[in-house]
Amino acid sequence: MLVGRELERDELGRLLDDARKGNSGTLVLRGPAGIGKSALLADVVQRAEPDVRVLRAVGVEGEVELPFAALHQLLLPLMPYVTRLPEPQAAALHGALGLATSFADPFLVALAVLTLLSDASEDVPLLLVVDDAHWLDAATADALTFVARRMERESAALVFAVREGSRPFPAPGLRTLRVAPLTQREASDLLARHLPQAAPTVRERLLREADGNPLALMELPTTLRPEHVDGSAPLPEHLPLSERLHQIFRHRALSLPADHHRVLLLAAAESAGDLGTVLGAAGDTEAAMEVLSAAASQGLVHLDQQQVRFRHPLVRSALYQGAPLTDRRAAHLALADAVGRQDDRYVWHAAAAAVGTDDTVAELLAALAERTRRTGGVATATQMLCRAAALASDRRRRARWLVDAAECAWTAARTSEAEALLDRAETLTDDPALRARAARMRGAITHASSDPAVACRMLLDGARLVGESDPELAGELLVMAARSAWVAGAPARLTEIGDLIGRLHPGAADSGDGATAGDADGPAPANDDRAATAHRFSRHFHYLGSLAPGSRATAHPCPPDVPATRMSWLSPVHPRPWIWPPVFLPYLTGTTEEMLDAHQRTVDELRKVGAVGALPMSLAPLVALQLVTGQWPAAVSHAGEALTLADDTGQLGAASHLRAMLAWAAAARGDGDRCRALAEESLTLSVPRRITSAIALARWALGLQALAEGQPDRAARLLGEVAAPGAPAEHFMVGWLVLPDLVEAAVRAGEPAQARAALHRFEERAAPAHLPHLRAMWLRCRALLASSEDADDLFTEALEAPHPSTFDTGRTHLLYGEWLRRNRRIKSARDHLHQAETYLRMLGARPWVELARQELRAAGDRAPDQPAPEPSAEAGRLTSRELEIARLAAQGMSNRDIAARLFLSPRTVGYHLYKLFPKLGITSRIQLHGKSFS
Secondary structure (H helix, E strand, O other), rough: OOOOOHHHHHHHHHHHHHHHHEEEEEEEEEEEOOOHHHHHHHHHHHHHHOOOOEEEEEEOOOOOOOOOHHHHHHHHHHHHHHHHHHHHHHHHHHHHOOOOOOOOHHHHHHHHHHHHHHHHHHHHOEEEEEEEEEHHHHHHHHHHHHHHHOOOOEEEEEEEEEOOOOOOOOOOOOEEEOOOOHHHHHHHHHHOOOHOOOHHHHHHHHHHHOOOOOOHHHHHHHHHOHHHHHOOOOOOOOOOOHHHHHHHHHHHHHOHHHHHHHHHHHHHOOOOOOOOHHHHHOOHHHHHHEEEEEEOOOOOOEEEOOOEEEEEHHHHHHHHHOOOHHHHHHHHHHHHHOOOOOOOOHHHHHHHHHOOOOHHHHHHHHHHHHHHOOEEEEEEEEHHHHHHHHHHHHHHHHHHHHHHHHHHHHHOOOHHHHHHHHHHHHOOOHHHHHHHHHHHHHHHHHHOOOHHHHHHHHHHHHHHOOOOOOHHHHHHHHHHHHHHHHHHHHHHHHHHHHHHHHHOOOOOOOOOOOOOOOOOOOOOOOHHHHHHHHHHHHHHHHHHHOOOOOOOOOOOOOOOOOOHHHHHHHHHOOOOOOOOOOOOOOHHHHHHHHHHHHHHHHHHHHHOOOOOHHHHHHHHHHHHHHHHOOOOOOHHHHHHHHHHHHHHOOHHHHHHHHHHHHHHHHHHOOOOOHHHHHHHHHHHHHHHHHHHHHHHHHHHHHHHHHHHHHOOHHHHHHHHHHHHHOOOOOOOEEEEHHHHHHHHHHOOOOOHHHHHHHHHHHHHHHHHHOHHHHHHHHHHHHHHHOOHHHHHHHHHHHHOOOOOHHHHHHHHHHHHHHHHHHHHOHHHHHHHHHHHHHHHHOOOOOHHHHHHHHHHOOOOOOOOOOOOOOOHHHHOOOOOHHHHHHHHHHHHOOOHHHHHHOOOHOOOOOOOHHHHHHHHOOOOHHHOOOOOOO
């Protein structure tokens, strides 16, 4: 029975009641060792049974290096449900649990856990309790926090207990409750129940020493002799609490006979707790069993026919850390012999026993790290590679393994650790290839989380190191540098990169259509393929550099004529999104349709293979293209999905761009509050890191919002910050795209001089004759500034030119209708204004629809407003997640298929469908079939 803890018990009780009602919830209990977290877990388990199924796992310090070890504990009772999982999820989960050799992709494993819990909770509510979560292996911790953040309508409660001051257990976004010390009265009541015979002075001393820690109150008296308890002898001198508990646990182990210590040390060194391994290492099985049985009777361990588990992690820690080094080595060597060379644990124990350098063990450990890395255990692989580096006698191999470890740490989102490992590696070697690999890693880290201009310099420095010796690595570094330069708004760097990448294969000639040499007579050699790709990249980077204001390039530069479907970096077989061209380039080169298809195919392929980490950087350019081509519902849906993943994986660059693009979509639809909130969030991320392209996109969104709200003066100021040379948010390429909006804002604000200057810059850099997608907007801008004699023809010509999107078509009709009304050509004005209203209403562009209605009323039109739009336009009422679910359901996908696609549980999908039906005015799923949401 618990003493006190009313607040904690109430919180856990509410969590349990929610699970019984079909809802989900998570609570992280944090507190120092012994504060009562485990007792609270035991209490909630007792209250859960029998109508709630309890799943338990305990983090074990010795299993921290074993991927998915704790997950195996937790899910073992649910294995019959695995047969219901989609095949990719089932394969990943089997690989994680060691039931198959398939790749255990971390995100697919996490999704499988989510689906498994959703399925199981349909039969009976679930309570998952995870004690000592700070000792969870990284793979299990990532999977469970992933699940906790996505549980919505599952009948499941998840409770973690985490010891403060121990190994970190980050749980962003999860509700946390700190378990406080007992009050003086509560502690006194607990001690009176546990030690009623204690003298008053002894009780007072124990209460003072325990300071409200229940475990200390329970454990400290066990160290006292009877004469201490009854007050007939003075109490011994004490240690600080954390040290005291450590000494208590070790003292209880040392109270056993000396010949028992070796067996207990073997149990402490065997991280898996496998009883057979411990007995095999001990040699004398019967004698070892007697030792373990005695330890169990003393309360040190729990013993069954398969495992030996220490009652508390501090017991194991105290035993292992308190043993001499020679004894620990002997224990690991005995355990290595017991498991045999065929078992991966052999390598672990051999590495733990090694002293000084041991190249043989180092090679074995590095090979094990590579296998572990392939199965998704990147955090564990990091530790293995660090240990391999420590055992290596050769400085170059040590540096190589440290760089490998840094790459694993970065993949596991441990940025600080990755940077520290690179620091160590760089002090060990001057080898150009290794230093270039380190530069690639530093550049990637800096690009994702900091200043892209700094990242660009790092990547360029790395490319120069291997430009002659390793052109392939140099090329990858240069392409990464180009992306950083584009994000940083540094066109001069792009020109420099174009020169450098062209020199990697000086004899390469472009094959014209993007195919590699040798297409007529068979496949081209790999070297020719890389050379042609490098040449295409070089041309693209030179073209981007020529777009900058003040560029020395020939006036009206032409974009490279390379069909998107043949671009090697968009290969659907092995997509490499980190070397894709900048997001708006296809829009400017007139290849939007091909690139949209290519991007969509690539995103589908990444989803198929479970490459969730690559999805934010893959979806971001797709979102950009969908926005500028008027596919707003699909863009918002994809952006919402990508933003969740970007936030989860710490990809701040993608997160800032996605927020800015969502802000632009909100502005176009007239949702001013959402636009401003998203833009400010984007600027909060991008301004300190000088992510210039995201800054420009956010300012563009705010300018468009001001234009939508009838504030052209403010709109012209905001858009001018993006377009004008030297302005605060200037970006050489985004600034080019905002110029048509800037011209319109300046004209509406009565600033024709500013509008003409903007148009001049647009004409100087855009070369509309070479860019058909921009021609309509260019003609529209000229019409806004033309005399009455020329404006009519220019508006007509603009409407005849192809528009990139329905939004632009509607706005051209709107501006032409306004002009016609002002020039008293009422009938023609009404025709164009009605067309404008139709186009803009289909998109849900409410501010522009209302402006068209105002103009129609001013033109004497008395027609009633158009009826409510079809569901494709009503989709604007849906959240991004609801929209994506509706779109997939309309394609005939089942809840389970949708869940696998969106990394949700099937029950959560059903919950969102239930919520979106009323918004769309429908009552059943079948009414979604055939509807368009893109």
